[in-house]
Amino acid sequence: MTDNYIPEVPFVPTPENVVRKMLQLAELKPKEKLVDLGAGDGRVLIIGATEFKAMPCIGVEIRSELVKTIKEKIKKMNLDGYVEIIQGNMYEYPLTDADVVTLYLLTSVNEKLKPKLERELKAGARVVTHDFEMPGWMPYKVEEIYDSGRTHKIYVYKMPPTKKSLFYK
Ligand SMILES: C[S@@+](CC[C@H](N)C(=O)[O-])C[C@H]1O[C@@H](n2cnc3c(N)ncnc32)[C@H](O)[C@@H]1O
Numbered sequence: 001m002t003d004n005y006i007p008e009v010p011f012v013p014t015p016e017n018v019v020r021k022m023l024q025l026a027e028l029k030p031k032e033k034l035v036d037l038g039a040g041d042g043r044v045l046i047i048g049a050t051e052f053k054a055m056p057c058i059g060v061e062i063r064s065e066l067v068k069t070i071k072e073k074i075k076k077m078n079l080d081g082y083v084e085i086i087q088g089n090m091y092e093y094p095l096t097d098a099d100v101v102t103l104y105l106l107t108s109v110n111e112k113l114k115p116k117l118e119r120e121l122k123a124g125a126r127v128v129t130h131d132f133e134m135p136g137w138m139p140y141k142v143e144e145i146y147d148s149g150r151t152h153k154i155y156v157y158k159m160p161p162t163k164k165s166l167f168y169k
Helices: 016-026 044-050 064-076 107-120
Strands: 032-038 056-060 083-087 099-102 127-128 141-147 149-159
Touching: 016 044, 016 099, 016 127, 016 141, 016 149, 032 044, 044 056, 044 083, 056 064, 064 083, 099 107
Parallel strands: 032 056, 032 099, 056 083, 099 127
Antiparallel strands: 127 149, 141 149
16 A cells, blocks of 8 residues: 555655754653654664663654665664564554654645644653754754754654643744
Protein backbone atom coordinates (compact mmCIF):
# COMPACT_ATOMS: atom_id res chain seq x y z
CA MET A 1 0.00 0.00 0.00
CA THR A 2 2.57 2.56 1.11
CA ASP A 3 4.79 1.97 -1.93
CA ASN A 4 2.08 3.50 -4.16
CA TYR A 5 1.81 6.64 -2.03
CA ILE A 6 3.89 9.56 -3.28
CA PRO A 7 5.44 11.13 -0.17
CA GLU A 8 4.94 14.85 0.31
CA VAL A 9 8.47 15.25 1.64
CA PRO A 10 11.75 13.97 0.17
CA PHE A 11 14.37 12.17 2.25
CA VAL A 12 16.85 14.76 3.48
CA PRO A 13 18.68 13.69 6.64
CA THR A 14 19.11 15.96 9.65
CA PRO A 15 22.86 16.25 10.42
CA GLU A 16 23.68 14.20 13.52
CA ASN A 17 24.76 17.17 15.63
CA VAL A 18 21.49 18.89 14.81
CA VAL A 19 19.63 15.74 15.93
CA ARG A 20 21.57 15.84 19.24
CA LYS A 21 20.68 19.48 19.73
CA MET A 22 17.00 18.80 18.94
CA LEU A 23 16.81 16.01 21.52
CA GLN A 24 18.69 18.08 24.13
CA LEU A 25 16.35 21.02 23.63
CA ALA A 26 13.34 18.69 23.91
CA GLU A 27 14.86 17.42 27.20
CA LEU A 28 14.42 13.80 26.12
CA LYS A 29 14.90 11.62 29.20
CA PRO A 30 15.79 7.95 29.69
CA LYS A 31 12.78 5.64 29.17
CA GLU A 32 10.71 8.31 27.46
CA LYS A 33 8.97 7.37 24.22
CA LEU A 34 10.42 9.10 21.18
CA VAL A 35 8.56 9.13 17.86
CA ASP A 36 10.07 10.36 14.59
CA LEU A 37 7.38 10.89 11.97
CA GLY A 38 9.08 10.39 8.61
CA ALA A 39 12.10 8.59 10.04
CA GLY A 40 14.40 8.66 6.98
CA ASP A 41 17.47 6.51 7.69
CA GLY A 42 16.61 6.19 11.40
CA ARG A 43 19.36 8.45 12.76
CA VAL A 44 17.02 10.29 15.16
CA LEU A 45 15.88 6.98 16.65
CA ILE A 46 19.40 5.61 16.97
CA ILE A 47 20.76 8.73 18.66
CA GLY A 48 17.67 8.81 20.90
CA ALA A 49 18.22 5.22 21.99
CA THR A 50 22.01 5.08 22.27
CA GLU A 51 22.82 8.56 23.61
CA PHE A 52 19.65 9.57 25.46
CA LYS A 53 18.47 6.06 26.51
CA ALA A 54 14.96 6.85 25.32
CA MET A 55 12.77 3.77 25.01
CA PRO A 56 11.01 2.89 22.87
CA CYS A 57 12.19 4.93 19.91
CA ILE A 58 9.61 4.51 17.16
CA GLY A 59 9.95 5.66 13.58
CA VAL A 60 7.24 5.78 10.95
CA GLU A 61 8.58 5.80 7.41
CA ILE A 62 6.71 5.37 4.17
CA ARG A 63 9.60 4.46 1.83
CA SER A 64 10.33 0.75 1.89
CA GLU A 65 14.02 1.12 0.99
CA LEU A 66 14.57 3.39 4.01
CA VAL A 67 12.63 1.01 6.26
CA LYS A 68 14.95 -1.76 5.09
CA THR A 69 18.02 0.37 5.91
CA ILE A 70 16.71 1.07 9.41
CA LYS A 71 15.91 -2.59 10.04
CA GLU A 72 19.48 -3.49 9.08
CA LYS A 73 20.87 -0.85 11.45
CA ILE A 74 18.66 -2.08 14.32
CA LYS A 75 19.95 -5.60 13.82
CA LYS A 76 23.60 -4.60 13.42
CA MET A 77 23.54 -2.35 16.50
CA ASN A 78 21.56 -4.81 18.65
CA LEU A 79 18.82 -2.25 19.18
CA ASP A 80 15.94 -4.69 18.92
CA GLY A 81 13.36 -3.79 21.57
CA TYR A 82 14.75 -0.25 21.84
CA VAL A 83 14.22 1.02 18.29
CA GLU A 84 11.28 0.03 16.12
CA ILE A 85 10.47 1.07 12.58
CA ILE A 86 6.98 0.95 11.19
CA GLN A 87 6.48 1.07 7.46
CA GLY A 88 3.43 3.21 7.01
CA ASN A 89 1.81 6.58 6.78
CA MET A 90 2.64 8.93 9.66
CA TYR A 91 -0.91 10.34 9.63
CA GLU A 92 -2.11 6.95 10.89
CA TYR A 93 0.30 6.29 13.78
CA PRO A 94 -1.28 6.93 17.23
CA LEU A 95 0.62 9.43 19.35
CA THR A 96 -1.25 9.23 22.67
CA ASP A 97 1.70 7.88 24.70
CA ALA A 98 4.54 9.74 22.94
CA ASP A 99 6.75 11.96 25.12
CA VAL A 100 8.76 13.57 22.32
CA VAL A 101 7.85 13.79 18.63
CA THR A 102 10.45 14.92 16.10
CA LEU A 103 9.58 16.32 12.67
CA TYR A 104 11.70 17.31 9.71
CA LEU A 105 8.95 17.84 7.19
CA LEU A 106 7.59 21.03 5.60
CA THR A 107 5.50 23.81 7.10
CA SER A 108 2.54 22.73 4.93
CA VAL A 109 2.88 19.14 6.15
CA ASN A 110 3.25 20.27 9.79
CA GLU A 111 0.01 22.18 9.31
CA LYS A 112 -1.71 19.00 8.11
CA LEU A 113 -0.38 17.04 11.10
CA LYS A 114 -1.33 19.74 13.60
CA PRO A 115 -4.93 18.64 14.35
CA LYS A 116 -3.71 15.08 14.99
CA LEU A 117 -0.97 16.29 17.36
CA GLU A 118 -3.42 18.54 19.21
CA ARG A 119 -5.96 15.76 19.51
CA GLU A 120 -3.65 12.92 20.54
CA LEU A 121 -0.61 14.23 22.42
CA LYS A 122 -0.72 14.30 26.21
CA ALA A 123 0.02 17.39 28.30
CA GLY A 124 3.76 17.90 28.67
CA ALA A 125 4.67 16.07 25.45
CA ARG A 126 7.21 17.95 23.38
CA VAL A 127 7.24 18.44 19.62
CA VAL A 128 10.56 19.44 18.11
CA THR A 129 10.80 20.51 14.51
CA HIS A 130 13.81 21.06 12.29
CA ASP A 131 13.75 24.15 10.04
CA PHE A 132 9.97 24.26 9.58
CA GLU A 133 7.76 25.61 12.32
CA MET A 134 4.30 24.49 13.36
CA PRO A 135 2.12 27.26 11.99
CA GLY A 136 0.19 29.06 14.72
CA TRP A 137 1.84 27.38 17.71
CA MET A 138 4.05 29.32 20.10
CA PRO A 139 7.46 27.63 20.51
CA TYR A 140 8.92 27.73 24.01
CA LYS A 141 12.43 27.42 22.61
CA VAL A 142 13.90 28.43 19.25
CA GLU A 143 17.59 27.85 18.54
CA GLU A 144 19.91 28.00 15.61
CA ILE A 145 22.85 25.71 15.02
CA TYR A 146 25.42 25.93 12.27
CA ASP A 147 26.26 22.57 10.70
CA SER A 148 27.15 21.14 7.28
CA GLY A 149 27.49 24.56 5.67
CA ARG A 150 24.31 26.22 6.82
CA THR A 151 22.25 27.38 9.78
CA HIS A 152 19.53 25.02 10.99
CA LYS A 153 16.61 26.30 13.00
CA ILE A 154 15.07 24.21 15.78
CA TYR A 155 11.63 24.88 17.28
CA VAL A 156 10.44 23.20 20.49
CA TYR A 157 6.80 23.14 21.57
CA LYS A 158 5.24 21.72 24.72
CA MET A 159 1.66 20.48 24.91
CA PRO A 160 -0.23 22.64 27.40
CA PRO A 161 -2.06 21.24 30.45
CA THR A 162 -5.40 21.86 28.80
CA LYS A 163 -6.11 21.72 25.12
CA LYS A 164 -7.25 25.30 25.04
CA SER A 165 -5.58 28.11 23.17
CA LEU A 166 -2.50 28.58 25.41
CA PHE A 167 -0.42 27.52 22.54
CA TYR A 168 -1.43 29.90 19.85
CA LYS A 169 0.42 33.05 18.88
C1 LIG B 1 13.23 15.32 5.42
S1 LIG B 1 13.19 13.56 5.73
C2 LIG B 1 13.60 13.52 7.46
C3 LIG B 1 14.23 12.22 7.90
C4 LIG B 1 14.57 12.14 9.40
N1 LIG B 1 13.43 12.43 10.24
C5 LIG B 1 15.67 13.09 9.74
O1 LIG B 1 15.39 14.14 10.37
O2 LIG B 1 16.84 12.79 9.38
C6 LIG B 1 11.43 13.25 5.70
C7 LIG B 1 11.06 11.79 5.65
O3 LIG B 1 9.63 11.67 5.76
C8 LIG B 1 9.21 10.57 4.97
N2 LIG B 1 7.77 10.74 4.72
C9 LIG B 1 7.18 11.66 3.93
N3 LIG B 1 5.83 11.55 3.97
C10 LIG B 1 5.57 10.53 4.84
C11 LIG B 1 4.37 9.94 5.33
N4 LIG B 1 3.17 10.38 4.95
N5 LIG B 1 4.47 8.93 6.24
C12 LIG B 1 5.68 8.47 6.64
N6 LIG B 1 6.86 8.98 6.19
C13 LIG B 1 6.81 10.01 5.32
C14 LIG B 1 10.09 10.67 3.74
O4 LIG B 1 10.13 9.43 3.06
C15 LIG B 1 11.42 11.07 4.35
O5 LIG B 1 12.23 9.96 4.65
